[in-house]
Amino acid sequence: MVYSIKRSMFLLIALFITTATFLSGCNFGESEDEIELAEVTRSVFYAPQYVAISEGFFEDEGLDVELTTTWGGDNTMTTLLSDGADIALVGAETSIYVYGQEAVDPAINFAQLTETDGTFLVGREEHENFEWGDLEGASFLGQREGGMPQMVGEYVLREHGIDPHEDLDLNQGVDFENIPSAFASGDEDYVQLFEPQATQFEEEEIGHVLGSFGTESGNVPYTVYMSKQSFLEENDEQIEKFTRAIHRAQQWVHEQSAEEVAESIQEFFDETDKDTIAQSVERYRDQGSYAESPLLDEDGWYLLQEIMEDAGELPEHVEYDTLVETDFAERVE
Known part of the structure; x- marks a missing residue:
């Protein structure tokens, strides 16, 4: 391959x-x-x-x-x-x-x-009836190529009919440790975050947890x-x-x-x-x-x-x- x-x-x-x-x-x-x-x-x-x-x-x-x-x-x-x-x-x-x-x-x-997987989908806006298909056409602050968060994220999105490299405005130019702060100060629509950042962002009204990549991808x-x-x-x-x-x-x-x-x-x-x-x-x-x-x-x-x-x-x-x-x-x- x-x-x-x-x-x-x-x-x-x-x-x-x-x-x-x-x-x-x-x-x-x-x-x-x-x-x-x-x-x-x-x-x-x-x-x-x-x-x-x-x-x-x-x-x-x-x-x-x-x-x-x-x-x-x-x-x-x-x-x-x-x-x-x-x-x-x-x-x-x-x-x-x-x-x-x-x-x-x-x-x-x-x-x-x-x-x-330990990441959660965090959106800048709250979605009452969120569906994964809502991501199509959105901007997404992604993880490092070849790392598990990004690979699992891509796997889950494809399972929901979304090609992450074709259907998203995908930004993978931020170092792993700087992703939370980059999302907080940026304008992307979505990001993958580990805890406790995901819960903190909800508390600070920076974003909203909309889904779990761990639940979607299995053991x-x-x-x-x-x-x-x-x-x-x-x-x-x-x-x-x-x-x-x-x-x-x-x-x-x-x-x-x-x-x-x-x-x-x-x-x-x-x-x-x-x-x-x-x-x-x-x-x-x-x-x-x-x-x-x-x-x-x-x-x-x-x-x-x-x-x-x-x-x-x-x-x-x-x-x-x-x-x-x-x-x-x-x-x-």
């Missing part, structure tokens, strides 16, 4: 596959109990991860987890490949991109955190934990402990009230009101975004590739067993 090499993602991946191969398997933590964790963005979408930190679940496993936000799939994968992180929380599609570049030490998915391993194959092989005990702590946090998030979850994770969202966080948690939990198990589903893996292929971004089909390691999740369940 012919596909386009997108933006900086493939250039950075190719560079670090070439220059960092000799570093494969190196653990730059100061002790065996330290984990350097890179997250692709900061979002209530990742509530179980923050719970694992704030409630001491990592600590209970003897792990010292240092969290860094690396803003965007390309930056996050580059950080992982160059040994700037031991584990990355990022879209599973990035592991397929790396594999497509014939990586000597590929990124292996070992636990999922979320199992739906997919949207955000997962991955490490280089060499790190998994050499740090079996650490990865099991990490996965156990995440599983415990997943259960905790589903058992507690949204208010209690918000209380637990508010330290990660200094500028967000606790009630807004609670509403965001409730919205994600109601639509099944928070995975209840770290075990990455095989059907979801192939739906992911269907979505990528639909967007013209799938370099090659990759079997489930090639890039998914289920052993750690199965041990802790």
Whole structure:
């Protein structure tokens, strides 16, 4: 299949596959109990991860987890490949991109955190009887080409008979972390937003949540934990402990009230009101975004590739067993 090499993602991946191969398997933590964790963005979408930190679940496993936000799939994968992180929380599609570049030490998915898309359709105007077909001819502030938000967005729109590149005035020229502010100060009709930005925009009357891309697209391993194959092989005990702590946090998030979850994770969202966080948690939990198990589903893996292929971004089909390691999740369940 012919596909386009997108933006900086493939250039950075190719560079670090070439220059960092000799570093494969190196653990730059100061002790065996330290984990350097890179997250692709900061979002209530990742509530179980923050719970694992704030409630001491990592600590209970003897792990010292240092969290860094690396803003965007390309930056996050580059950080992982160059040994700037031991584990990355990022879209599973990035592991397929790396594999497509014939990586000597590929990124292996070992636990999922979320199992739906985490973005919501936000419109500048309120629509009492909104239908997806209303987007035709409108201006849309899109996400980065080749990233999961954009690919899932395109998949959903096509399912509703809209060609995002033909039927929309699509703007993809804004960096991932600047999309909310660009919409707030711009004049596009629609945008895809994660929480808590979507709820905040409603509260500030900047926009209105009209639909959920997660509900429309179904279950997919949207955000997962991955490490280089060499790190998994050499740090079996650490990865099991990490996965156990995440599983415990997943259960905790589903058992507690949204208010209690918000209380637990508010330290990660200094500028967000606790009630807004609670509403965001409730919205994600109601639509099944928070995975209840770290075990990455095989059907979801192939739906992911269907979505990528639909967007013209799938370099090659990759079997489930090639890039998914289920052993750690199965041990802790």
